Amino acid sequence: MPDLNQTFLKYDLGQLQIVAERWGLELESQDLNSAAEELSAALLDLEAVSETIDILPAPARSVLQALIETNGKMEWVIFARTHGEIREMGAGKREREQPHKKTISPAETLFYYGFLAKAFFDTEKGSQEFAYIPDDFLQVIEELNVETNEAQPSLTAEPLGRPATPVEKNFEMLATDHVLDDATTHLAALRLNIEFDNLADSSLQNLLSTASLIQHKTLQPEAVKKFLEASREDALKTLYQAWLGSTTFDELRRIPTLVCEGEWKTQPQVTREFIMNLIQAIPQGKWWSLTSFIKTIKEKYPDFQRPAGDYDSWFIKRASDGQYLRGFAYWDAVDGALIKFMIETLHWLGQVDLASPEDGKEVTAFRVKSRVAGQKVDGKLSVSSNGKITVSRYFSRAARYQIARFCDWGEEKQDEYIYSVSAKSLKRAVEQGLKAEQLLNLLVKYTNSNVSPALVKALKRWDANGTEARVETLLVLRVRKPEIMEEIRQSKAGKFLGELLSPTAVVVKAGASQKVMEALTDLGLLTEIINQGD
Numbered sequence: 001m002p003d004l005n006q007t008f009l010k011y012d013l014g015q016l017q018i019v020a021e022r023w024g025l026e027l028e029s030q031d032l033n034s035a036a037e038e039l040s041a042a043l044l045d046l047e048a049v050s051e052t053i054d055i056l057p058a059p060a061r062s063v064l065q066a067l068i069e070t071n072g073k074m075e076w077v078i079f080a081r082t083h084g085e086i087r088e089m090g091a092g093k094r095e096r097e098q099p100h101k102k103t104i105s106p107a108e109t110l111f112y113y114g115f116l117a118k119a120f121f122d123t124e125k126g127s128q129e130f131a132y133i134p135d136d137f138l139q140v141i142e143e144l145n146v147e148t149n150e151a152q153p154s155l156t157a158e159p160l161g162r163p164a165t166p167v168e169k170n171f172e173m174l175a176t177d178h179v180l181d182d183a184t185t186h187l188a189a190l191r192l193n194i195e196f197d198n199l200a201d202s203s204l205q206n207l208l209s210t211a212s213l214i215q216h217k218t219l220q221p222e223a224v225k226k227f228l229e230a231s232r233e234d235a236l237k238t239l240y241q242a243w244l245g246s247t248t249f250d251e252l253r254r255i256p257t258l259v260c261e262g263e264w265k266t267q268p269q270v271t272r273e274f275i276m277n278l279i280q281a282i283p284q285g286k287w288w289s290l291t292s293f294i295k296t297i298k299e300k301y302p303d304f305q306r307p308a309g310d311y312d313s314w315f316i317k318r319a320s321d322g323q324y325l326r327g328f329a330y331w332d333a334v335d336g337a338l339i340k341f342m343i344e345t346l347h348w349l350g351q352v353d354l355a356s357p358e359d360g361k362e363v364t365a366f367r368v369k370s371r372v373a374g375q376k377v378d379g380k381l382s383v384s385s386n387g388k389i390t391v392s393r394y395f396s397r398a399a400r401y402q403i404a405r406f407c408d409w410g411e412e413k414q415d416e417y418i419y420s421v422s423a424k425s426l427k428r429a430v431e432q433g434l435k436a437e438q439l440l441n442l443l444v445k446y447t448n449s450n451v452s453p454a455l456v457k458a459l460k461r462w463d464a465n466g467t468e469a470r471v472e473t474l475l476v477l478r479v480r481k482p483e484i485m486e487e488i489r490q491s492k493a494g495k496f497l498g499e500l501l502s503p504t505a506v507v508v509k510a511g512a513s514q515k516v517m518e519a520l521t522d523l524g525l526l527t528e529i530i531n532q533g534d
Contacts (some may be wrong), residue, residue: 004043004134007117008036009114014091018100019043019114023052040136043114049140052113059106064115064133068141072133076118077309079131081302081328083107086118108132125307158200159282159290164365169287169355175369177236177350183208184228184397185417188404191219194268203345206249211242228398235397237436240349245269252305252316255341258325258334261315271305275342279352280367287355287367290343294336302331305338379415383443385452387421401532405429406439419453426462436462475508476501477516477527484525493519 008016009032016035020027025042042048053061067074080086084105089097100112110116120127133141148244186204208214213223227235243249250268252262269413278297280456282288303309316334325333332432332481333422343366346352355365379392388409391400393415403419406429426436436459443451479485482503489497489506496516498507508516513529520527 001121001132001135001138002006002117002119003136004040006038007119007134008039008114012091014276018094022100022113023048039114044136044140046140046144049137050144053144053145056113057106057109060109060113063106064110064141064425067116067131067133068138072138074131074137075303075309076129076131078303080107081309082300083131086088086111086116157307159288159293160278160296161282162289164287164289164355166368167357168289168291168364169367171356171358171361173354173356173363174348175347175350175353176462177232177348178393179204179207179239179348180232180235180397181393181417183213183239184401185404185412187213187219187224187228188401190214190217191401192405192432194409203254203348207239207248209242210246211239212247225398226378228401232394232397234344236350240351241346243349244272246272251342251345252338255337257319257337259317259319261317264314265480266305267307271338272342274301274304275339279343279346280462282368284368287365290340290364290366293366294332294339297335297339298331302328304336305335309360314428381443381446383447383451383455385454387455387458389419389443391417391419393417396446400440402442403439405432405434421459423462426459436460475510475513476505477508478505480504486525488520488525491523493523 008019011032013030013032013035016032016039017027020039020042023043027035027038028062029038037299039439051150053064056064066083067079084107086108087099087104089099103109103112107116115133115137118129118131120129122254128408165227182204186208205214205217211223211227213220213227227238230238247269250266251272252258252266252268275297278293281336282293297304312326312329314326315324318333340363343352344354344363347354347366351369353367353369354363355367356363381392381395381403383391388410389403391403400417404417406421406425407419408422408425410420412418421439426439429436429439440456440459443455477488477497479488485504485506488494489500493516496509496519498509500506517527517529
């Protein structure tokens, strides 16, 4: 950054005289170069800096400290939004209006004291305007802070916001590690190439990809095996750490109330790290107001996810009515919603508890868990004689994953997963390179041989003979005499007929009933359909 002398050379002599006056000085030099050098030398005195900072108005001191905490430099659009503008004036207007005697903002106060300047600097994003403290001036101020032990705390030294009120934390929603069970179900469904509602959860899909458990919707066998066999606590940490470091899990594009359009980019990992630093400053185990937390971030760090404070180039609209949310006026609907969604994601990952005034109301408080641990594996597995298998949520995830590969899936109940063995499910397992004997070995192992003899017999017979019985719903054509059946089979209706069940009964192919009836009419036979099944 430029130093004091370089900064002052951009001003006119009248501006330097105002700065000198603010410091109780009188410039002797009458040309700009000499005046800039004279004033710079005077302002770099440690004692003079200390005395001048002491007489600054409190808001101006606070802004100066905020600028120091960002290494004396901040993008102007961000700085001005929070700390105020500086009126642009030529020498004549400045002399008439005397703005330094009645400043309109803390920023303008600092400007006329020489603590603050602004200029364009080159960045990776091109030339941008910054607010800055001249370099040598900043060194003196920082030295003063060190000597007087008055340096301000870091961003995370004090938590933002306030503790939750009794109303805000009235209805508690405690975090769980159920994401592990959803992940197990998801992985099993992918392994079987079956359609399942869980697969519609793109957040879970992305999380598992980030954790290197799947790649391009294909399971990574070794990683999946390690994940399923890990303790619930370790598995939960795996998913949490994967989310924390992900550059592809973009919370903003997953908020259900928003629709993001276009090719603009965000930096989700950088944004996540910033918010996590603020969350980690909150006392663990203490209920905290979510509303106050978001409000304080808006006041202190409104542009936490916006490069150069840009609120116009991101095309985001409200899902409910299609209204585009451009400009700082929609901060709460976009940036505030992102903070809330991120905390809800932490709840999903078992890291924070949530609370609201009552059941069904918006979340108004959260609590960082003092210790995040998975539930103990103490669930049960039971098997009935008709092939129904019930697996507790807290039973071995690796075992449930394997069992699921052999079975049809029933509806999930409270903390239980329901499976059933059928010829169809075993046929699918065979296509996956599995044998019914392997399922039997799993059930014997995890039930201490408590498997009904009937199911044992059925699984063994399947391995030996495959399907030995079949229940089907068929559409059957019946006639009174065998001769009629023969006539029909020889006619154009014959191609729509299937297996001959008896001399007077034949299966009608699926979807062909109307064509058969038309063909029979051509033969002079009127038909009726009873309990039509197609």
